Amino acid sequence: MLNHALKNLPLFAALSDAQLSEVAALVKMKKLSSGEILFQEGEDSRGIFILLSGEIKISKISDKGAEHTVCLIQPGDAFAEVVLFTDLPYPATAAASKESAIGCVPSSALERLIEKHPQLGIQVIKVLAKRLYDAQNKNKALALDNVTDRLCNFLYQKAKESGSVFTGGLCHIDLPPTRQELASMLGTTRETLTRLLMGMKKDGFIDLDKNRLSFDPDKLSGYSKNGANRKL
Amino acid sequence: MLNHALKNLPLFAALSDAQLSEVAALVKMKKLSSGEILFQEGEDSRGIFILLSGEIKISKISDKGAEHTVCLIQPGDAFAEVVLFTDLPYPATAAASKESAIGCVPSSALERLIEKHPQLGIQVIKVLAKRLYDAQNKNKALALDNVTDRLCNFLYQKAKESGSVFTGGLCHIDLPPTRQELASMLGTTRETLTRLLMGMKKDGFIDLDKNRLSFDPDKLSGYSKNGANRKL
């Protein structure tokens, strides 16, 4: 039953039933209410986690106190894998942005398991590689693209995830609960983001009602003023 | 002999002699002259690489044509590990910034090896985790810190690597060959970087002669105008 839940996680998908049972024995379940902090940046690491339901925000705080959202973890994702096989403290803060259920896996136990089962290590590699890929793209965007482009790209990615890009129709997505939250993901301020969204709405590129946003992904690519988002 | 060279690489340090021989059989050596391109962003991936000597620049180009340096690979480092166990194209361009010698390892062969030898997978995990850690810190810096802070932090990191922070003395480091290069690593422009360096020199925080830069890491932390770099 727990085995079955684990089997659906990308991280453990490749394991045999026997191996799954081994993993299951290690996992401790935990509930987090919205807003609750799981670990703080700089805290000694206890292990890695798997999100079963809800949403976890991974963030870092600058010396000036401003917050940067590294990413939002979605159900099925593992997180805090960076601490595996290192003795580093958690490099960011994890807090539940919705009521969440997580599985906790002590690093030491998981490490021993990976040493025994290469398949498990390979899955971890895949997860880390994807994260690194995303992080490096984000770096480039922060270094070279303006806020409009970053926003358009965010929406485009969302559209791709929801699958509606290829069907050609309109795409409806839910924005993060607050403007501040989205701003902090994009590396900008609440005010700037608001202005941008209102501008895109006025220009007819998006339809926005509360946190529900609709748009045509194909049209969007032509939006950015300086052409950075145009198709090649 | 090749075994011995491989043994010194972090990636293969944990392998037995027999395993090393297996790896050695896969590695094909290659020389690159300065400026030569190893692979381009978007190109289908053939495998991962190990830098034996020289330096490789990993970079991405924005739609507008501006370049962002993802990182500089140093001897002993593996790179392009992101493509392991995925069928993604190379996500960035790799070019030799100095005359370099590299080892090429076809993904498929290495993947089979990792499937057999968990230790190898674990090393890959470590390398990826470190890269991800760095990339996320860079994200935060690009999103929240100003250029001065990013520059100071870069110098501070360099000082740490060279070990002179803890000895308390002056630290001498070599900057990248051109200002443009360093600017592109920090996510800024050549002109801005020049102005910043000249300013720090005028204020007596650094000594700069050509590409040789000396400074006292302890004093540096107090430099940034808005206090972002102060000690906590």
Added chain:
DNA sequence: AAATATCTGTGATGCAAATCACACTTTTTA
């Protein structure tokens, strides 16, 4: 050693986005 190309410093100017400020709306709490 002259000619060409490539870097560098620095002034002048422009602009995207941060900051500050505040009324207005929505949600939460008591």
Added chain:
DNA sequence: TAAAAAGTGTGATTTGCATCACAGATATTT
């Protein structure tokens, strides 16, 4: 349902940095 709290839109202002422009310095080529 009234009061408090949290989030939102929008104007006015500032500013850090990019951009443009060009002369002087260093390399590189022939």
